[in-house]
Amino acid sequence: MNWRKSTYSGGGEGNTCVEIAESVTHISIRDSKAPACGTLSVAVSSFAAFVEGTKRHSRG
Template identity: 50%
Template sequence: MGSTPKLANVQWRKSSYSGNTGGDCVEVAEVTPRIAVRDSKAPGIGTVTLAPEAYTAFVAFVAEG
């Protein structure tokens, strides 16, 4: 897959929903009007971009276990 060119220069940040133990590290970037999500351990694999509402639903689903 590789990096999407338009996401090459965005500022990624570790999601506040990731653990602090170095395990599940998800990074997010605001790419208005969407939210980009990637695995910080393998950022070259690809990204998922979601509408803010879909990102909120995703986080709620994951939090429920």
């Protein structure tokens, strides 16, 4: 898998965030501080809905 971090990652080494890896059907998510501890995989459509909901919520 090709993992990438958010551009909003904080910390000196950018390790205080989550990482995601994309496939055709799923998005995999893991903790950047403990990548070997497991991943969460969700359907692309569910992840897109989550991101859009987060954007709406943050706008107030």
